[in-house]
Structures are given as structure tokens and as C-alpha cells.
Amino acid sequence: MFVSIAYLTVNLFLYYNKSIKNNGVPLYYDFKPNTIKYTFDPDIVNDDISEQFLSYGISYGVDVSEWQGNIDWQKVRATGISFAIIRCGFRQTHGSEVKEDANFKENIEGAIAAGLKVGVYFFGTAKNEAEAIEEAEFTVNLIKDYNLTYPVAYDTESFNTGRLEGVSYSTITDNVLTFTETVASYGYETMVYSYHNALTYILEMGKLEGKLIWLAHFTDKTNYKGNYNIWQYTSTGKVDGIKTNVDLNLSYFTYVDNEDDIVPNPNYVYAPEVAMAPVEDRVRTKRNSTIRTSPTTSIPNKLGTIPRGKVLYRKELGENFSLVEYEGKSVYVANDDIETYTP
Incomplete structure (x- = not known):
């Protein structure tokens, strides 16, 4: 659990490559002793190092599992x-058993002892709400005795394969939401992990608005157009103390004790402002139509689909989108997908 009130400082939608520096901090792939000494004070062991995070805007981290073998966390630090x-646990893509990562306890205890900020992730393949709750409860049971200082992430990256073959993207998104909300009910900060194309085209990101997002995109320059809070930018990083290749991440947030310490972020991705005129009429969908949380296709904002032939109450009309009522929610639908309805 978090020892202090968690406020987030977030830098979103930023581009990096090997030659670009952010506040003097370059994007490294190879970490040797004291590689980035200006973002880490070796004299600080278990104290809060938020001030350094805030000063430099980003922090570097790794994510690991049993595949990294035994890790010397003091060297990593x-x-x-x-x-x-x-990784605390996983459900396999084939089969239904939920398992603990073989090195979870060794890794979390070693990382905490070394003074690192620590979070966990669960690799999930839930087919339905009940399985998502099972995965969440399993995760909470594993982490309840540890003081986490980073979020609990749900890793979803299996679609139309193995045990998830035939499971709709909408259902998978709902299961992600169920996992995160179940874990959050125990007082943990949660986060969603997936890769660029899944976050852009597969998951219904409108349902996940407000969630911390952990983007996997192995490149020097990501073109992901949504908001994200951690960027996993390579799977072939080299870090002293870890014998194998390891995922490297940039985090654009940290936890602080005082809201006044938050550094304003000028790079947050807001939905573009679109002129909408108030109307009061009814429309009908001409085809199965995507619904969105904002009147644009420039950011990941899908909420789901309205079936063909659905009659809806329209409240606002814009050049390309209309704001309609659907199942008790105000959502946006493309004007090309609807027609005026007269009973």
C-alpha cells in the first residue's frame, strides 16, 4: 500500500531518441554503475526521492520476471x-491455472531492500468477469504483505489466441476494467499495460479513461497518440546486476507527499476542442457504429459499438460528430453513421 497520499506528476505524449535529452537525461539502453547519477543519489536508501524525479521530469526503471533469473538488486540500484x-503472477495463454511467478518473492524483497520504488504486474488472460476477479484477488493476496510504491499493473497482450480465441475485444476491455477496479478497491493504485497497436486499435480505451497507461513500444520515437504514463521502450536493455536482456522503461510520474510539489505538465494530450451546437431530435444508426468519449478519431477514445437500427436522442451536433444518449451515457457517434429519425 502507499504510505502517503498519492499525487501524480505526469509528462505525456513525449518523443525520445538516443540523441535527444530531456532535462539533460539521455535515453539509455545500457546501464552500468552510476550511468545516470544525476537522477539518482546513492546516499538515499529508503527515503523519498520524489524531489529528484520532479526535478528531472522522468525516471528510469526495469520490469522483470522469473525469466531474468537471479538479480543482484544492489547492483541494479x-x-x-x-x-x-x-511480475507477481500470470495465467497462461493455454490452460486456466493462475500461478505465482517463481522469482516474485525474491525479486520484490530484493528490490525493496535495495531502496528501489517497486510495483508489480500480473499477466492476465481472463475470459470473463469471474476470471478477472480471480486474477485480481490472487494478485492482492500475493502483494498484501509488501509496501508498494509503484502501481499494480494488468498486462493484457493476448488477443484472438489460445484461451482468448473468440473472446471479443469489448469483453477483454471489460475484464481489464474489472481487474483494476477490484485491485483498487483494496487501496492500490492500478495501471494497464499493453502494446501500441492494442492500445490504439483493440482495447476500448474510452472505458479506461483516467487509468494509468503503461505503453509498450520498442522504438526510439513513439508515435502513440494517446496518453501514457510509463513507456517501455526496449526489451533488450542491459543493466548491471541482471544477466539477461531486460525491459527498460521511462516513467513520467511519481508519488509526492504534497500536491504543491507537482510540476505542471505542458504536454498532456487533451481531446481537441470541437464546436458543437445544442439540438433536440432523434437519430437512428445506419450501421453498427463506434461510440467515443470525445468527438474525434485523433486519440484512442473508443467506448464500444451501437448496433444498426438503434434510435437515439441527440443533444448536440457538430461538423463530424453528434452527442447522443445511449444506455444512460452521453457518447459521441459519427454523423456519417446516423440519420434523422421520424416515427
Whole structure:
């Protein structure tokens, strides 16, 4: 659990490559002792290092599982790595058993002892709400005795394969939401992990608005157009203390004790402002139509689909979208997908 009130400082929608520096901090792929000494004070062991995070805007971290083998966390810490997100468990893509990661306890205890900020992730393949709750309860049971200082993430990256073959994207998104909300009910901050195309085209991101997002995109320059809070930018990083390749991450937030310490972020991605005129009429969908949380297709904002032939009350009309009422919610639908309805 978090020891202090968690406020987030977030830098979103930023581009990086090997030659670009953010506040003097370059994007590294190879961490050796004291590689990034300016973002990590070796004299600080278990104290809050939020001030340094806020000063430099980003922090570096790793995510690990049993596949990394035995890790020397003191050496990892000495490189300047500030946080670790550790796999606590998983459900296989074939089969239904939920399992603990073989190195979870060793990794979380070692990382905490070394003074790193620590979060966890669960690799999930829930087919329905009941399985999502099972995965969440399993995760909470594993982490309840540890003091987490980074979020609990749900790793969803299996679609139309294995046990998830034939499970709709809408259902998978709902299961992600169920997992995160169940874990959050125990007082933990939660986060959603997936890869660029899944976050852009597969998951219904409108349902996940307000969630912390952990983007996987192995590139020097991400073109993901949505908001994200951690960027996993390579799977072939080298870190002293870890014998294998390891995922490297940039975090654009940290937890602070005082809201006044938050550094304003000028790069947050807001939905574009679109002129909408008030109307009062009824429309009918001409085809199965995507509904969105904002009147644009420039950011991931899908909420789901309205079936063909549905009659809706329209409240606002814009050049390309209308604001309509659907199942008790105000949502946007493309004007090309609807027609005026007269009983």
C-alpha cells in the first residue's frame, strides 16, 4: 500500500531518441554503475526521492520476471535505475491455472531492500468477469504483505489466441476494467499495460479513461497518440546486476507527499476542442457504429459499438460528430453513421 497520499506528476505524449535529452537525461539502453547519477543519489536508501524525479521530469526503471533469473538488486540500484515493476503472477495463454511467478518473492524483497520504488504486474488472460476477479484477488493476496510504491499493473497482450480465441475485444476491455477496479478497491493504485497497436486499435480505451497507461513500444520515437504514463521502450536493455536482456522503461510520474510539489505538465494530450451546437431530435444508426468519449478519431477514445437500427436522442451536433444518449451515457457517434429519425 502507499504510505502517503498519492499525487501524480505526469509528462505525456513525449518523443525520445538516443540523441535527444530531456532535462539533460539521455535515453539509455545500457546501464552500468552510476550511468545516470544525476537522477539518482546513492546516499538515499529508503527515503523519498520524489524531489529528484520532479526535478528531472522522468525516471528510469526495469520490469522483470522469473525469466531474468537471479538479480543482484544492489547492483541494479547502483546504476541509477529508480524503480522496478515485478511480475507477481500470470495465467497462461493455454490452460486456466493462475500461478505465482517463481522469482516474485525474491525479486520484490530484493528490490525493496535495495531502496528501489517497486510495483508489480500480473499477466492476465481472463475470459470473463469471474476470471478477472480471480486474477485480481490472487494478485492482492500475493502483494498484501509488501509496501508498494509503484502501481499494480494488468498486462493484457493476448488477443484472438489460445484461451482468448473468440473472446471479443469489448469483453477483454471489460475484464481489464474489472481487474483494476477490484485491485483498487483494496487501496492500490492500478495501471494497464499493453502494446501500441492494442492500445490504439483493440482495447476500448474510452472505458479506461483516467487509468494509468503503461505503453509498450520498442522504438526510439513513439508515435502513440494517446496518453501514457510509463513507456517501455526496449526489451533488450542491459543493466548491471541482471544477466539477461531486460525491459527498460521511462516513467513520467511519481508519488509526492504534497500536491504543491507537482510540476505542471505542458504536454498532456487533451481531446481537441470541437464546436458543437445544442439540438433536440432523434437519430437512428445506419450501421453498427463506434461510440467515443470525445468527438474525434485523433486519440484512442473508443467506448464500444451501437448496433444498426438503434434510435437515439441527440443533444448536440457538430461538423463530424453528434452527442447522443445511449444506455444512460452521453457518447459521441459519427454523423456519417446516423440519420434523422421520424416515427
